[in-house]
Amino acid sequence: MKYIKIYSACVKTAFSQAAAYRADFIMGSFITLLSNILFPLVTILIYANGAEFPGWDMWEVLLIQSVYSMSTGISSMLLSSVVWVTMDHIRGGSFETVLLKPVSPLFFIMASNFDVQSIGLFLGGVIMAVIAAVHTGIGGLMDVVAFLLLFVAGLLVLCGMNLMMAAISFKWVGNSRIPEIFDSISTFGKYPLTIFPRAVQILSVLIIPVAVIGFFPASALLGRVDGKAFLSLIPCVLFLCLGIWLYNKMIRLYEGVGG
Amino acid sequence: MAIITVEDLVKSYKTYKRGSGFKETMKSFVKREEVEIKAVDHISFQIEKGSICGILGPNGAGKSTTIKMLCGALYPTSGKIDVMGFSPAKDRMKYVHQIGAVFGQKSQLIWDIPPVDSFAMNKAIYGIPDADYKKRLSEMAELFDIGEVMHKPTRVLSLGERMKCEFVMAMLHNPEIVFLDEPTIGLDVIAKAKIREVVSEMNRNGTTFILTTHDLEDVEQLAREVIVINHGKKVFDDNLQNLKSALGNKKIVNLSLAKPFKGEKVGDALVIPGSNDHEISLEVDLDKQNIRDFLDSLGGVLDFKDISIKELPMETIITRIYSE
Numbered sequence: 001m002k003y004i005k006i007y008s009a010c011v012k013t014a015f016s017q018a019a020a021y022r023a024d025f026i027m028g029s030f031i032t033l034l035s036n037i038l039f040p041l042v043t044i045l046i047y048a049n050g051a052e053f054p055g056w057d058m059w060e061v062l063l064i065q066s067v068y069s070m071s072t073g074i075s076s077m078l079l080s081s082v083v084w085v086t087m088d089h090i091r092g093g094s095f096e097t098v099l100l101k102p103v104s105p106l107f108f109i110m111a112s113n114f115d116v117q118s119i120g121l122f123l124g125g126v127i128m129a130v131i132a133a134v135h136t137g138i139g140g141l142m143d144v145v146a147f148l149l150l151f152v153a154g155l156l157v158l159c160g161m162n163l164m165m166a167a168i169s170f171k172w173v174g175n176s177r178i179p180e181i182f183d184s185i186s187t188f189g190k191y192p193l194t195i196f197p198r199a200v201q202i203l204s205v206l207i208i209p210v211a212v213i214g215f216f217p218a219s220a221l222l223g224r225v226d227g228k229a230f231l232s233l234i235p236c237v238l239f240l241c242l243g244i245w246l247y248n249k250m251i252r253l254y255e256g257v258g259g
Numbered sequence: 260m261a262i263i264t265v266e267d268l269v270k271s272y273k274t275y276k277r278g279s280g281f282k283e284t285m286k287s288f289v290k291r292e293e294v295e296i297k298a299v300d301h302i303s304f305q306i307e308k309g310s311i312c313g314i315l316g317p318n319g320a321g322k323s324t325t326i327k328m329l330c331g332a333l334y335p336t337s338g339k340i341d342v343m344g345f346s347p348a349k350d351r352m353k354y355v356h357q358i359g360a361v362f363g364q365k366s367q368l369i370w371d372i373p374p375v376d377s378f379a380m381n382k383a384i385y386g387i388p389d390a391d392y393k394k395r396l397s398e399m400a401e402l403f404d405i406g407e408v409m410h411k412p413t414r415v416l417s418l419g420e421r422m423k424c425e426f427v428m429a430m431l432h433n434p435e436i437v438f439l440d441e442p443t444i445g446l447d448v449i450a451k452a453k454i455r456e457v458v459s460e461m462n463r464n465g466t467t468f469i470l471t472t473h474d475l476e477d478v479e480q481l482a483r484e485v486i487v488i489n490h491g492k493k494v495f496d497d498n499l500q501n502l503k504s505a506l507g508n509k510k511i512v513n514l515s516l517a518k519p520f521k522g523e524k525v526g527d528a529l530v531i532p533g534s535n536d537h538e539i540s541l542e543v544d545l546d547k548q549n550i551r552d553f554l555d556s557l558g559g560v561l562d563f564k565d566i567s568i569k570e571l572p573m574e575t576i577i578t579r580i581y582s583e
Contacts, residue, residue: 002386005383005386006383006384008383009379009380009382009383009384010380010383013369013372013376013377013379013380016372016376017369017371017372020371020372020412021371092365093365094362094365095332096327096330096332096333096362096365097362097365097366097367099330099331099332099351099355100330100331100332100355100360100367101355101384102352102353102355102356102384102385103352103384104352108384112369112380252334
């Protein structure tokens with residue numbers, strides 16, 4: 001209860017921070033939205049030119065991609081700033097100010113850096129998903145339940161990944177390239193899994209389960225989910241646990257920069 | 260009663276020796292030499308409840324590291340810290356509820372929004388009840404005279420205004436102990452005076468203060484107990500009176516001369532040669548001579564263009580304490 005109160009106070013602060021620079025906020029949201037509208041355009045372009053992802057029609061692929069946007073939207077609202085903020089604190093030697101608060105440092109950084117602009121990304125994803133779903137039609141109630149379950153699992157992967165990247169920045173100070181590695185791996189989640197070679201399929205289901213971010217929940221919604229999708233729930237949970245563990249471990253290793 | 264007990268505290272870092280210049284940088288890129296640095300080296304002390312204790316020392320002496328360990332932000336390498344029965348780093352979450360801290364060089368306010376919004380966030384984090392919060396905020400706003408200032412975005416505030424708000428931020432939850440790390444660094448005389456005044460006032464109401472500084476004036480006007488640290492070791496730990504008597508009551512008079520002066524003494528004051536023939540400093544012993552009498556006599560002896568009067572510099576104090 002205490003933590004919910006703190007979280008809402010921090011999110012309110014994040015909103016006032018975002019509102020402090022009006023033009024910046026509007027531009028930021030606009031660019032986020034634009035870059036997410038442009039991405040599905042590539043898919044539309046592919047299908048408009050007669051090419052296709054075998055076994056998947058255009059609206060089905062768009063559904064996968066919009067679920068992917070919803071998922072990344074939520075995870076970046078919650079966690080995307082953790083990487084940058086941690087990095088800044090470590091480089092500037094100001095992590096003590098976080099440790100002075102009588103709450104979990106990870107929770108405090110998460111709460112006080114709620115990323116308001118990502119709401120646009122999430123909403124854009126929702127709108128696109130609804131449009132796509134109207135064209136494809138969705139399965140029954142059980143399919144929706146499976147969708148929700150897999151969607152949450154996808155969030156766990158994204159959150160775990162963000163935390164791991166933030167944890168790495170404790171030791172690998174100032175490496176702004178870290179997030180790019182994950183961005184390129186997670187791209188696999190944006191496309192139908194069946195188009196990839198077997199090795200990539202295994203990688204993106206069991207080792208770094210990025211398929212759970214967009215592909216699995218979307219195919220569940222279509223009633224096309226494969227039993228092996230649920231197998232990847234295990235690595236999803238492991239990912240989050242590993243992320244939290246690593247971050248907290250790094251805090252303990254943290255040394256002040258001096259001054 | 261001791262509110263803080265520190266026994267045999269050590270903090271050491273492992274770091275890598277990095278070369279400067281291209282050749283050495285390349286060399287250290289391939290093979291790095293590990294170096295152990297002892298930032299704090301077997302320090303012990305006690306601080307009484309209700310006191311104001313100054314931790315003095317030159318830059319890089321280990322003051323900040325010590326205060327970070329006292330705040331629970333750093334684990335000691337070895338040794339024991341007991342603050343109000345807590346072991347700061349181990350019981351950190353419970354412990355930091357009881358303390359406040361102001362780091363002169365690291366802001367806790369949120370840059371883009373008014374301080375009062377940052378205060379509201381702290382209210383939630385520390386779970387301060389509404390009535391207490393309102394009462395305390397209005398008291399402190401009045402003490403620091405920031406009634407208007409705290410409604411402007413932090414980024415437009417002057418350093419002095421911001422520091423006052425940092426103090427309020429750190430003390431809203433009514434902590435028993437407040438740690439101040441270089442609280443007056445970079446501030447002008449008026450802002451310094453205001454902050455010292457409020458610290459004294461809060462101390463009269465029972466708050467214990469621990470401050471690190473290399474500004475001797477902070478210590479003279481606030482502290483009763485003084486600990487001097489150099490190279491990670493404690494070199495002095497006693498009350499202010501004894502520090503003064505150990506050093507003697509001295510002032511430094513800096514002069515820019517019209518004509519060079521060669522001589523060892525001016526009156527009773529010792530001459531310290533400066534960077535060139537036209538710059539000298541005089542060390543005046545105030546126990547032997549009134550500063551006003553000294554200045555009166557000075558015009559007759561020396562032909563100077565400019566004059567300034569300062570406290571003994573930190574480095575001199577450290578060397579003096581060593582040679583004791």
